[in-house]
């Protein structure tokens with residue numbers, strides 16, 4: 041009987057280190073057949089046998105990270121430090137950012153500063169990195185975006201990558217790609233150019249006061265209605281949490297146009313101008329992390345022409361699903377980066393702080409929880425990289441069918457991890473960790489949101505269970 045156990049044998053190829061799993065064998069006969077096996081294997085396609093399993097970050101991505109670092113040092117840090125702009129990031133951050141007397145919305149100066157950061161990043165060619173070349177981008181891959189998002193988050197709070205506003209020197213533009221793939225030529229012309237020029241901002245209205253995870257049970261209705269000889273739709277309903285609506289001139293309103301409650305088919309999406317008669321912001325929801333740009337709105341007999349229909353009639357949910365995997369993997373990568381930041385800061389602090397006359401770091405009660413988090417961070421990071429790299433080899437429908445469970449695993453575990461790491465950082469730092477003079481409370485409050493919003497933790501676990509138990513995917 042051949043007794044074998046698996047051993048990881050590293051092999052070098054042009055691109056860097058690759059690991060292949062080879063059995064360890066005992067007898068001479070076994071060794072001969074083993075040698076033959078590996079020779080035959082090597083003669084076949086390297087790809088087939090896994091020589092492409094490369095764990096190095098590609099050189100061009102590493103080079104790009106260095107370029108981004110230089111840009112931050114040259115153009116973003118000085119901006120962050122001038123005119124007391126640091127108030128938006130230090131212990132005064134929540135106060136400085138929030139216009140408390142204006143429904144808790146973001147202060148104008150705060151959004152102006154973010155706008156200037158984006159203008160500089162665009163002028164330097166970074167902002168649109170992930171977009172196709174036709175829109176001034178660099179066709180950045182999912183892997184590159186994951187590595188970049190992690191890298192930027194690992195630097196901690198700053199204007200280069202603001203958490204609360206989800207603004208970064210390397211932008212995420214899901215809506216541009218939605219319009220490219222589903223817009224009519226007129227919509228593409230108006231909205232893609234408008235969004236890139238900053239004249240058009242579009243919010244996203246899927247969730248309702250009584251329906252979030254179960255969005256297919258939405259109560260908002262759109263019915264055909266002709267006005268002044270123009271065919272169109274009359275929309276009635278309520279929407280909740282339409283992020284960014286305070287500055288948006290359009291809202292993507294999802295409404296049932298046919299079918300039964302709960303059916304995915306029969307929901308359509310409409311581009312509704314926010315100044316349309318009957319479109320009303322009812323209130324801004326104050327959240328764990330302020331300021332807020334998340335209102336509840338009502339739509340009372342809002343009329344739009346047929347040209348406002350965005351994407352297929354009755355098939356509007358494809359829009360909501362179009363970018364979900366890209367968003368989730370990028371968010372997971374940010375979670376990993378922010379978690380690593382919390383861990384690294386805690387290790388450094390534990391070495392420097394000396395309660396009872398010796399370094400805090402000498403206590404296992406301090407070491408072990410951080411070590412556990414560090415271990416988890418390494419594992420989630422590797423799954424994020426692997427999944428992002430796999431996404432780059434697949435079409436969107438293939439990603440949805442074959443690896444949406446892996447994307448969900450990355451997302452929910454990274455969201456959880458960063459919350460645990462921020463919480464642990466507060467603990468290791470003691471009183472000052474709990475204060476706003478350290479960034480951990482901010483990191484916690486921001487990332488806590490993603491355990492609910494980007495497909496909640498439970499909904500993503502349900503996705504993984506669906507693949508595991510065979511009721512979705514593959």
Ligand SMILES: Cc1cc2nc3c(=O)[nH]c(=O)nc-3n(C[C@H](O)[C@H](O)[C@H](O)COP(=O)(O)OP(=O)(O)OC[C@H]3O[C@@H](n4cnc5c(N)ncnc54)[C@H](O)[C@@H]3O)c2cc1C
Pocket residue numbers: 244245246247250251252253254280281282283327334489492493494495496497498499
């Ligand atoms: C800050 C913020 C920004 C947002 N931005 C937007 C936006 O721009 N546009 C938009 O349309 N929406 C937005 N949302 C809404 C967000 O997508 C929803 O909050 C989310 O989908 C969850 O829906 P819900 O809040 O109605 O919770 P519910 O669906 O009521 O769920 C309540 C809890 O029960 C869990 N749960 C639900 N079903 C199950 C189940 N079958 N098994 C086990 N557990 C379950 C959920 O995970 C959740 O924890 C935002 C929300 C927030 C907080």
